[in-house]
Amino acid sequence: MxxxxxxxxxxxxxxxxxxxxxxxxxxxxxxxxxxxxxxxxxxxxxxxxxxxxxxxxxxxxxxxxxxxxxxxxxxxxxxxxxxxxxxxxxxxxxxxxxAPVAPKVEAVVESKPAAPRTAPVCQGPMVAREADERPLASPAVRKHALDLGIQLRLVRGSGPAGRVLHEDLDAYLAQGQSNASAPTAAAYAQRNDEEQIQVIGMRRKIAQRMQDATQRAAHFSYVEEIDVTAIEELRAHLNEKHGASRGKLTLLPFLVRALVVALRDFPQMNARYDDEAQVITRLGAVHVGVATQSDVGLMVPVVRHAEARSLWDSAAEISRLATAARNGKASRDELSGSTITLTSLGALGGIVSTPVLNLPEVAIVGVNKIVERPMVVKGQVVIRKMMNLSSSFDHRVVDGMDAALFIQAIRGLLEQPATLFVE
Known part of the structure; x- marks a missing residue:
């Protein structure tokens, strides 16, 4: 040997x-x-x-x-x-x-209750672990378990190395192992437990980049309300007509297209600022970073040369990159080189946000959720689909007036979607 x-x-x-x-x-x-x-x-x-x-x-x-x-x-x-x-x-x-197998420390760790649960234990997909043994599970699975009132150490993991998956939680619930549906005394017991989580790996890098960005750039945000009724109708029409053959479109490829078109008149937004050399580099290529949440934290894969992509090409690339990022398979090249960033929390987008710049970029466009609201159109009250864009800029490079005009240009393109394709 x-x-x-x-x-x-x-x-x-x-x-x-x-x-x-x-x-x-x-x-x-x-x-x-x-x-x-x-x-x-x-x-x-x-x-x-x-x-x-x-x-x-x-x-x-x-x-x-x-x-x-x-x-x-x-x-x-x-x-x-x-x-x-x-x-x-x-x-x-x-x-x-x-040197135990180290689960990702970014996870929200399950806290142990101060008193034992009183629900009867029945047969099911459970496994006996020591009280202080921490099972392998992703942050999303841990939060799901906490929401359901499940102790992860009782759940048998079917993933690699015994990792607990969402499917394992479902199986556990199906066997009656969770008492989430019936509050017990333990649910109202006082708790004095504490958890110390070392900040390493991706979470450390995210913390360093966010701190660096907020300390170095002069952030300011601008919020604009947009009527997305027409663009949503177009999206639904295109999906009905071409979805089966070309793939379904989300709102993101339309936003990417709007960025590309608006940047023709506002090239100062598609730039990087080297504050040590005091040099602004404006780029003709539009490499759009799309902020993506993964189990290890926020990642920003890059849709390269968005200016040369069709709606479906952008949609396919966004989907491919998001999947790679969430699976931890995105390469270094796929996670670097962006010139402007688009960030969206989808249905959880809230009303207003204040996104942090992705240095050395000078602009980031944040997408909030779509809501139906009564609006006055030509003297009539009608129901429209409304959405806010909450965007941030580096005031060292971008003036407030230019930022407002840039977002207004994006608003005009989305509210009159035909203009997205008029050359």
Missing amino acids: GTHVIKMPDIGEGIAEVELSQWHVKVGDLVVEDQVLADVMTDKAMVDIPSPVHGKVIALGGQPGEVMAVGSVLISIEVEGAGNLKESDKPAPVAAKE
Whole structure:
């Protein structure tokens, strides 16, 4: 038997160090070739580190949250044959109990109730875990479990490495394991529990970028109300006529198109500001960042050359990038290089928001939810579909008047959707 040492790989683009975000294995685990061993975080994206060999994990080179240099020892695996271990590669041993499989710390962690639940335990898809054992689950699953009153440690996970999925919660409920429908004394008991969550990985990068943006840029926001009745009617018509063959359209590709057209008259919005060099770079290409929520936090995949895309082309690219981001598969290139950002919370968009700039960009357009309201049109009260755009700008580069005119231009294009396609 020999030892195969895997070093932190060179991810490219001059990156000298990365943050170890999560282990997918622990000491003693048997691994196979191409199995993902760990996630590491660069300044832009999460990167999977796969195993090049079959073998048994004998040592881990770091802990989640640790910043590791490229070329440092990441993990040691016992393999058949001589292996590749050199004297200089020998890592400091890490005991198995010090290196558990680390779930993503961005998760909303389940808090344990102060008193036991009184609902009877019945047969179902449950599993016995220690009271302090933290099951693997995504943030969305953890929040769903909290909302339903389910203790995750009682739910058997069917995902990789026993990860609890939404389907497992459904199965648990179907077997009568949850007492969410009937309040008990425990639901009203006093609670004094606390939870400390280390900020590492993607959450740390998001925190750093948001803090940097708010400290460096002179933010100001502008909100405008838009009548989207006509654009929604057009979208419904196009989906009915071409949805089966070309795919369904959401509002986002229309917004991307409106950005492209409006930027022809307001090129100062499609720019990056290097505040150290004191240089503004205006770009002809429109690379639209589309803010996307994922289990590890907010990511901004980029629709490149939106100025050269049709509605359906934009829609397909938005869908592809959003799926890649949510699955943690978006590449570094797909998450960088935007010139202006579009952010939307969909149905949860609220009435007004104040989005934070995606530096070094100078403009971000925020989309709020669509609501039906009575409006006065030509002296008559009619029901219209209304939506707010809440947008932010860097006042060091963009004047207030220009920002208002830019958003008014987008409003005119959306309220008269034929103008989106008039050259």
